[in-house]
Amino acid sequence: MKASELAPNLRVPVITKYVPEVLDRIGNTPLLKMRNITKGLAKKVEVYAKAEWVNPGGSVKARPALRMVRDGMKAGKLGRGKELIDSTSGNTGIAYALIGKILGFKVNLVLPANVCKLRKGMMASQYSANLILSDPIESSDGAIRLCRKIYSENPDKYFLPDQYNNPSNWAAHKETTAREIWEQTNGTVTHFLAGIGTSGTLMGTTRGLKAMNRNILSYAVEPAEPLHGIEGLKHMETSIIPGIYEPSVFDEKLSVKTDEAYKMVSRLEEEEGLLVGTSSGAAMVGAMRVAERLDEGVVVTIFPDSCEECIVAHGEF
Template identity: 35%
Template sequence: MIYNSIIDTIGNTPMVRLNRLAKGIKGEVLVKVEYFNPGNSMKDRMAIKMVEDAEKAGILKPGGTIIEGTSGNTGMGLALAAVAKGYKCIFTMADKQSKEKIDILRAVGAEVVVCPTNVTPDDPRSYYSVARKLNRDIPNSFYPNQYDNLSNAAAHYETTGPEIWKDTEGRITHYAAGVGTGGSMCGTAKYLKEQNPGIVTVGIDTYGSVFKKYKETGIFDEKEVYPYLTEGIGEDILPKNVDFSLINHFIKVTDKDAAVMTRRLAREEGLFVGWSCGSAVHGALEYAKEHLKEGDVMVIILPDHGTRYLGKVYNDEWMRNHGFLEDKNFSTARDIIAQRSGTYHLLSVKKTDSVKEAITVMNTKSISQIPVLDGEEVVGSLTDNKLLSKIIDNPQLKDATVGEVMEPSMKFVALDSTLDVLSSMVEKEKAVLVRDALDKIHIITKHDILEAFTN
């Protein structure tokens, strides 16, 4: 068959049975391998749908510029559509994304603006905010906004869902997928549940994301939000494409478990896939072990290709440096705080305290950094060297309130963050914070990490 352009080859990706990894699980476990799309990911489906719907609505006009915030794969799909249809592209990305993703986008003619990861979504520096500003400033530009653009979910309702139903001849009983923008999970789930309301849908989330708790409690808990490494799933916002009524269960997967499973998919099944694919398979198999029975058919979406992650999960040195290989010390933040007595109390100062009072606390307790609280919420921090610099420049600041001189808050990390991850974070930040199982806040410093390495 001869196609008019590369975008005409999107869809109809193969379904493959898991053999070694699903050994011992009752029922059948299948994966839909989305890296067979021309942009090597399932995001090609929704990218072309968003572009064509915008053209029909008159929002995207000839010679226009497509501007989007992306973790890489949506950008690639949009870039292919732009090449085929004659548009320009500008993409904003968080700096945690792999170098390969950035290089690939630039290779297909896109301009890439890299933004900081560890800022809130409404911060003007976030990749969401920068994309919106570029859209406002550049004439004849189109901001698809994959998170809230319902063409995203519609693409999967129209293509992915019907393909899965056809390929399994209607035998599918369970559908599992990572949840990021929500389009692939919810668009596909909507179609499948219309065919058979009894199909169970399992959303895969990551630690540091708000989805699982929101589904189970209806509460958007900012305490759930902290930095994580896995790319492409989880969010610190609630995208409009995430319809929680279509997701029966959520399972959270750690960065480490996802990375290890990604490599196992390549070595044991010959599936050279991306990091969030490891998340999806690890979480889905954990669910399958407990719940699948004879005759059940589970389908798991594998969103993208391993070439996006050659410098990360497929790089032994990177894996070793993050504590993801077996020859590393797997002590975690949980282990560090387990060594502390039950009377542990976080040393802190209030936002309304005077700088003099804060200095007294830091000197008395011989500490170089301290969190700042507003009620029970951590809102900032003080470090002795930066505080000293400010007072030298302006001695009157010693009579100011802590809120006037404080620095940004220390970052929260997951309880199961390994020593390697903790070490890399305190090098980039300062100390880090972690909540234990009782919601008590602990601080972890370089000294704590060094001590853990020597135990």
Template identity: 50%
Template structure:
């Protein structure tokens, strides 16, 4: 006991040593958009503990200023559209979104002084509706029974009927979407792993993240395995992900870019989202849970084969984006 007290007074406690070692210099930028991308990569050291010789790392996309991976695509889509003159003369950007893209468009639009209109199914969570409205974005609701594809149809019709008023970038068909990841996420992962990445695993929504990142990683080293994650059924709860066999296939999606696809159950993804919070201290959304569950599946496969590996996946957003009113507060106004 006396020794322990003496130790505390003589040397800093281990946590303080660790903090001093990892404190980083905070960067300063002229515009919020400069904070999009260059997200941290964090080791999921508890989750990969039972996979000796395999490391699981996660891109903290929730650290983007809009809180999700979608900031990257929105910034690139809008800056490319501006460069082409598509948003001249007060033309409003209109697109469909299940949430995060809407927040990202709204953030970029507000920062650049551009008007934004969004079509979203009316069953998206209230906080999302209010965040986008807070940026000054116009929200147009679509039928929740028609899902995200119903929102796509309305956005498309608006732009076709009013070409002088609306520009429809269509994130599902826009090459700027995947190029944001080819030029950003991919090179960042390569640099942050010191070129050691062996597997990249992430979910497919518009497919922009996997298409751009996989193309970059394959261009660098074709042996890097790039694996898509899809919900295992059309009726699923992995928000943001698409079950391609039963969906409108995003035109930017090219299955041949992928080395494999993992079919993820909603329950497994949701359980992993909870585990990432309790075991790693990262409170992330359900799609991130699905991604990490898929990454762990890949890691276990490597262990079974006696192989080493550095598996990288994506934490798309934070879990607090998915809060729903509980029983006792169901009439609470968000």
């Protein structure tokens, strides 16, 4: 059976109208229960994932992008003709571009040239952002460095939210994602996992959940290999470590191989009817690894985006 037949209401929202009300639809995403891939687990173990592609812009990144923009405006760093600039491998860029289009500021995005065509198209054609491409051989770290260089040459022209080092990034998740998970599970959540890129989702959601119940255990999901194929995630040991990343916040790190993540993407489509991106596949590999250890518990993770086209389009920049 095709995924679209199993889950007809969970298609990706690609076209968004540029009205201010769109921003009110960021957050409050569905919490999906895994019903089939969980069949071998103990009876009292439940596994859930937040369907973050329902956000305007199609990913979890709408949350931190909006918060960083609003905090920047409050602090007087954006507005009065200033332009936004930041480095991104895709989803944050799409979110900035959408928000910029609605709130009326120009958005410049520095991204590695190997970001897939679909994402580049969404950012540039659909939401009118200016794309600056960095050397793909340096991956996202090259984009970070180029962005800093452009900003430092003209600091008065730009607002640089700097998603890797901006506390507003994780604060968005502490206040929204964590609260939603708590309410949607009626406070029964016992384990939380998220993949780490900027680490904002993991840092903020973990802090929020542990504030409500300090016994909740939190896990970082990381690519097992330095050179990997899990879009959006970072292998911390071989990357520029984000300033907001604090290993003491979570309890354990789980390494997931690219092949495992890809296989899980296929299983989620075939068994759950969900079309998710590779980072969601990695998150679910981690969630299942934790769930298999338990006799009872409520395990929650994040599905950052869908974008199955990016899997198909490997190698087409």
